[in-house]
Amino acid sequence: MKRRVLPLAMAFVMSVGLLGGCSGQKETEGLNDTNLVDRAIENASLIEDASGFTYTGEGPISLEGGTLKLLAQKSNYPNVDITRAPIVLKVFEEAGVTPLWDVLDYNEYEALAGPVISSGATDADIIKIPDNDPNQIYIKSGLFVPLDQFFDYMPNFVAWLVEHPVEKAELTAEDGHIYYVPGLNVADDYQPCLMYNRVWLDKAGKSAPDNLDDFVELLRYFRDNDMNGNGDATDEIPMSVAAEFLPYMFGPAFGLDLVSGFQADDEGNVSYAYADAENYKKYLQFLNGLYEEGLLETDFAKLDRDTIIDRISKDLTGVAFDFSWAMSMMYSNVLPYYDGTEETAFVGAAPLSGDSTGFYVGRNSLAGMFGVSTKSSQIELAVKFLDYAMSAHCQDYYQWGIEGESYTVNADGSRAYTEQGNDNDWLQAFGINPAFVLPAAQSVEATDILVADWHARINKELRRYIRHPWPEIYATSKESDTVNLYLPDIQAKTGECSGLFITGQLNLDSDFDNYIAELDALNLSEVLEVRQTQYGRYLKALGAE
Ligand SMILES: [Ca+2]
Incomplete structure (x- = not known):
């Protein structure tokens, strides 16, 4: 495990003279033999931007503010305008940033946003990735900024990556860079x-x-x-x-x-x-x-x-x-x-x-991801905003809303939703869990409140048994070609045969060897070779090698 870095420590603040007011982009190219992200984390230090302002992870994120354009997704509640939701507005207000929105239909987002992003037909600074880019199509097209080159402006994200090595490894692309800030699913709680x-x-x-x-x-x-x-x-x-x-x-x-x-x-x-x-x-x-x-x-x-x-x-x-x-x-x-x-x-x-x-x-925790366009004329402001939007402070807004409006704090420090907050339609319009437009994390606490008390307690007892599933690892196009060519037939075979073995229509003594041979004939070894290569990349990004 790499040493813990202190991205929030003011001691690391460098003078603006050193950087001459230019971009904080770090020179990390040509270091492919090392772990680029870990190196960027170790070297991250808070620095002044061109205006002499140092973003520390809290709002406002700049001296003079600005406008950022976002390409994102409409709410899955048809009557909710997520761009006007108080929780969403609060985050932009505190950041000192005015949003310009291009929001596309929730159900059609992948079909609508994919071509717009691929063809470069958007001038958005921040873009919600339609399908999390599993085959690195957008990444390899150079459409998104390698965020690790801007870690000086991302103290919240850097601290989060240090505390979440599995997600850090899953977010690391084949080229060793991290391109996206993710929203998060509840992954260790309320699982099957x-x-x-x-x-x-x-x-x-x-x-x-x-x-x-x-x-x-x-x-x-x-x-x-x-x-x-x-x-x-x-x-x-x-x-x-x-x-x-x-x-x-x-x-x-x-x-x-x-x-x-x-x-x-x-x-x-x-x-x-x-x-x-x-x-x-x-x-x-x-x-x-x-x-x-x-x-x-x-x-x-x-x-x-x-x-x-x-x-x-x-x-x-x-x-x-x-x-x-x-x-x-x-x-x-x-x-x-x-x-x-x-x-x-x-x-x-x-x-x-x-x-x-x-x-x-358990479940993979990575949910909807956001990247900064390489065409943006204000990359620093955009990365700072994404960093602010994923901070623990903003996650509290996403999960609970605003004190006195959607929730109150009890004498013992615990929270309860207000009467309005218990009205799901009101809460959705208020902008709870706005993962459509911001990197929001699902909340265990908010789920605890919805279920019976004994259920919430049992969930906490069962957490210890949860094991992380097979990790999400970015694929090369050749890897995904191989997997897409062979794995569906392999899965169809295992699905069909498991039922036949359980019911005795296939005999475990006389037919099982043949079943294994059939999987081999369906090129299982080629799929495994891909998975082995991908897992090696994952371990490297995890810092385990
Ligand atoms: Ca009975």
């Missing part, structure tokens, strides 16, 4: 997890199992007893889980991240979990066993969330696996005896362990 009918657990005299053996015992108990107390011991469905969540639920107990399928060992060797001849076979054997015992229902592949909600409303099922959100918002609330307490709810619990320790697969 196991949920149990707490009343059934108590009736069985059991607590939530943490391993596969105890889990199977519990399913058998649910199957064989009159858990819902209607006098019929045969109408219980022990587990109701949509097929798409089975890999999330059982893969980790076998050491497999089957969500993306790609995973790396401690030495950085990348493998494809669906081609793991030992552990994936054991995973399929386990699920086939559940199927044979009637613990995984005959039509498990057709099960959807509406059916599961319907069953829970009739008290017919004991175990679910879904996005955490469903716990109190879709499942518990339809249980006939739910009274708002954890004791009467569908409650989240720890992942299942087998030969391997269980975990839950």
Whole structure:
């Protein structure tokens, strides 16, 4: 790990004479053998701009202010004009910048903005990237400024990158530069997890199992007893889980991240979990066993969330696996005896362990990204604004709004939305979470308030089990050509065969070797070679090499 830099320390402020009032662009070209971003972070120091003003990360961001043009996205609420939302206006007002907007339709943003950006037919200073540029099309066209060359003007972003090495590595392009400031998803909270009918657990005299053996015992108990107390011991469905969540639920107990399928060992060797001849076979054997015992229902592949909600409303099922959100918002609330307490709810619990320790697969945190156009005549003002807009101070506006209007602060320092703030239409018009136009982060706290108290507490308990998913790594066009050519067929094959092995239509003893051979014939090794190269870049950007 590189030493922590102190971009906010005034001691690093250099005299304007040294720079002669010219751009703070750092000379980092020709250093491709080193990590450009880490070098830029180490060298970052607050400097005066041409007017003698030093931006420290707080507003205003310049002495004389100015106007910045933004190409961004309309709100997904059709009646909301996000450019007039008080939270958005507040950020520009504090920055001392007047916005000029070019906002395009929310649903059509990629189709509308993509050609405008590619053809250079926009004079916007700051641009919201339509699809996060996974294949570096815009980056390689030279359309966006390498932000690491302006880190002297980005103290908030630099400090954030130091604290978030994974995101730093994911944001680092193949050429070693960082081009975009991201919005952020909630990635370690409210992720898919196991949920149990707490009343059934108590009736069985059991607590939530943490391993596969105890889990199977519990399913058998649910199957064989009159858990819902209607006098019929045969109408219980022990587990109701949509097929798409089975890999999330059982893969980790076998050491497999089957969500993306790609995973790396401690030495950085990348493998494809669906081609793991030992552990994936054991995973399929386990699920086939559940199927044979009637613990995984005959039509498990057709099960959807509406059916599961319907069953829970009739008290017919004991175990679910879904996005955490469903716990109190879709499942518990339809249980006939739910009274708002954890004791009467569908409650989240720890992942299942087998030969391997269980975990839950989280989400990538990078969301909508913003870049500064190389055609801008005021690049410094634009990078300073993006830095200010991603600061913790502004994130507080994005997540809570303005004190006294959308929220109040209680005596103990906790916050509550006002009556207006609890009105979602009002809150959207106020500009809450304005990720359409600014690099906003989703808020765990604001989600905590929306769900039941016990749900928020369980979420905090489950955080420790979340593992970062396969990272988002920029691809070269050759890499994406290879992956796009082969991976869809590979995924179709694994999807088709997993169902056939689980139901016994394919035999794990006689057909599994052939399945592995078929993946090889679909050029899995070429896809893995790409993933290995990409992972090497990621590790380098992470500072792990
Ligand atoms: Ca019953």
